[in-house]
Amino acid sequence: MSTATSPETRPRPSTWSRTSATGRALLTTVLATGVTTFMFLPLLALHLSATGTPVGRVGLLIALLSLCGQGFSVISGLLVDRVGARATTTAGFALRIAGYLLIAAGGPALTPGIAAVGIGGSLLVLSVKARLVTEAAAHDDTRGMLALRSTFGNVGVVLGPALGALAYPLGFDTILAAAVLSHLLLGFHLTFLAKDEPAAPQPPHTTHPAAAPTPAPGRRGPVLLFTAAIAYWAIYSQLNTLIPLTAKALTGTSTAISVVFTLNGALVLLCQYTLLRRHLAHLPPRTLLAAGFAAFALAYLALLPQAGWLSLLLFTVPATLAEMLIGPSLDELAVTTAPQRRTGRALGLLGLAGAIGSPLGAAAGTHLLQALNGGPGLWLTITTVAALAAATCLLLPRAPR
Numbered sequence: 001m002s003t004a005t006s007p008e009t010r011p012r013p014s015t016w017s018r019t020s021a022t023g024r025a026l027l028t029t030v031l032a033t034g035v036t037t038f039m040f041l042p043l044l045a046l047h048l049s050a051t052g053t054p055v056g057r058v059g060l061l062i063a064l065l066s067l068c069g070q071g072f073s074v075i076s077g078l079l080v081d082r083v084g085a086r087a088t089t090t091a092g093f094a095l096r097i098a099g100y101l102l103i104a105a106g107g108p109a110l111t112p113g114i115a116a117v118g119i120g121g122s123l124l125v126l127s128v129k130a131r132l133v134t135e136a137a138a139h140d141d142t143r144g145m146l147a148l149r150s151t152f153g154n155v156g157v158v159l160g161p162a163l164g165a166l167a168y169p170l171g172f173d174t175i176l177a178a179a180v181l182s183h184l185l186l187g188f189h190l191t192f193l194a195k196d197e198p199a200a201p202q203p204p205h206t207t208h209p210a211a212a213p214t215p216a217p218g219r220r221g222p223v224l225l226f227t228a229a230i231a232y233w234a235i236y237s238q239l240n241t242l243i244p245l246t247a248k249a250l251t252g253t254s255t256a257i258s259v260v261f262t263l264n265g266a267l268v269l270l271c272q273y274t275l276l277r278r279h280l281a282h283l284p285p286r287t288l289l290a291a292g293f294a295a296f297a298l299a300y301l302a303l304l305p306q307a308g309w310l311s312l313l314l315f316t317v318p319a320t321l322a323e324m325l326i327g328p329s330l331d332e333l334a335v336t337t338a339p340q341r342r343t344g345r346a347l348g349l350l351g352l353a354g355a356i357g358s359p360l361g362a363a364a365g366t367h368l369l370q371a372l373n374g375g376p377g378l379w380l381t382i383t384t385v386a387a388l389a390a391a392t393c394l395l396l397p398r399a400p401r
Contacts, residue, residue, distance in 0.1 A: 015136070015144035015277065022194040023135045023145075026128050027152050029186050033096075033124060034156015036179035039164035040100075041065075047172040051106060061114050068118025070355035076119075076126040077348020081341055085134070086190075088127035088344075093187030095120030100176045100183075122351065130343050133335045142335065143285075146328040147276040151269060158265045221337055221397045222349070225330065228289060228396070229350050231389040232326050233357025234364065235296050235382065239264075239319070241362045242369060242378075249374070250308050260312065264320045272324040285329040285336070286396040292325030293390035300382045333396065 019027070044065075048058045079088045095116045102113025129149065136145030167174050239260075247256035280288060295318040302314035330350055338346035365382075372378045 015141055015148045015273075018139050018141065019145075020135060022190070023132060025186070025189055025194055026132050026135075027149060029124070029128055029190065030149055030152040031156050032182045032186060033121070034153045035160045035163060036156075036175075036182055037121065038157055038160025039167065039175050040179060042161050043164050043168055043172065043175065046168075048110075053110075061111065064111070065114050065118045066358075067355070068115050069121050070351050070358070072119050072122040073126060073351025073355065074345070074348040076122045076351070077344035077346070079123065080127050080130050080344025080348075085127040085130040085344070088123050089131070090187065090191045092120045092123030092125075092127060093183050093191075095123065097180050097183050097187070100180050104173055104176045126344060126347050126351065129331070129347055133331075133343060141277075143281065143328065143332055144273070144277040146331050147273045150324075150328050151273045154265060154268045154272075158269065220395075222346070224392060224396050225333055225337075226349055226353050228293075228389055228393055229330050229353030230357040230360070231293070231385065231392075232330065233354045234361030235293075235386055235389075236323065237358045237361035238365045238382065242365045243315075245369070246303065246374070247312055250306060250312050256309075256312060260316050263313075263316050264323070267317070267320045268324055272328075275324060276328060280325075284398060285332045286393050286398065288325045288329040289333070289393040289396070290390045292322040292329065293386045293393060295319070295322040295325065297383045297386035297390065300379045300386065303379045304376055337397065 016024070016027075045058050045062060048061060049055070053061070076088065079091075097120075099113045099116030099118075099120055102109040102116060105113070129146075132145050132149055133142060136142045164175055167178065243260065244257040247260055248254050250256070276288075283291075299315045299317075299319035299322065302318070303311050305311055331347065334346040334350055335343050368378050368381060372381075
């Protein structure tokens with residue numbers, strides 16, 4: 001009896017194995033920039049304070065870095081569409097290298113250095129994502145590529161602080177030097193040596209007899225997607241504001257939040273790519289978005305009983321599931337519903353939503369914490385917002401297949 005596997009049942013090759021050398025270099029860039037950013041970012045305030053920078057100015061400089069990183073995203077997206085993702089990648093590397101060198105110089109060069117690092121990071125994130133999406137489209141694997149990119153980025157988030165803590169005793173300039181060296185090597189390779197995968201040709205328009213035509217997104221789609229992205233970042237920001245305080249109150253120890261973030265990072269690294277590309281590949285992105293916000297609602301409901309470690313762990317699992325589903329699905333919907341040659345702008349608008357949603361959510365969360373004294377009303381309010389966001393996602397137009 002023949003044991004040959006038919007083409008229909010043969011396992012689909014992994015995204016990494018189908019990715020070109022340039023695509024792998026771009027994914028390596030996601031990893032390297034993630035590692036160096038999170039080596040640098042958590043220790044920046046300590047470095048500035050150690051060099052005599054007043055506390056008030058330290059806060060302003062950290063805020064400037066965040067503003068330039070997320071707030072510049074729309075302009076970065078426009079540059080990707082106008083001058084090309086490749087040129088934008090080169091500009092991002094150049095600005096980041098210049099910014100790290102200016103920070104090392106200190107003094108009057110500090111403020112422009114912080115701004116250059118933030119703007120350069122925005123250019124890199126948008127252009128690298130656009131180039132990866134273009135390559136993935138040639139293999140009909142956009143979801144797999146976005147999930148893989150997210151996984152590589154999360155490796156950087158996990159490794160960066162640990163490597164930064166190891167390197168910090170050698171001096172903050174050692175961390176800056178590592179960032180400059182990695183950016184120089186990757187920037188040179190992607191600018192002068194790498195060749196981008198050509199975009200997939202558009203197939204002629206045909207209508208399957210059993211399929212209804214996909215409606216055009218119109219104006220409703222981008223507005224709803226932008227609103228959903230703001231809601232995501234507003235809810236996600238509670239992980240950095242309310243949850244650390246709640247974790248300590250539930251367990252009596254300030255290290256409890258470290259357990260939350262460690263479990264969160266481990267689940268994302270182990271499960272996100274496999275979950276999105278294999279187990280949930282048949283579901284449309286708007287369904288994944290709705291499921292992600294529903295998972296957020298369940299996560300915050302788990303905090304109602306205030307049952308110590310049990311509530312905290314029951315919160316962490318669905319909150320991590322929400323993160324795994326929502327982030328890549330927002331990107332997928334943005335790139336699959338964007339007009340031709342408007343991918344950069346669509347991704348840039350998602351970055352702007354983060355710049356709006358994160359501070360808005362942090363401010364609203366702390367205000368509610370004070371107004372409701374951390375009672376059930378706080379968690380019911382966040383749960384309601386998440387449930388409304390889930391319902392909103394079901395109104396999104398279907399992405400073209």
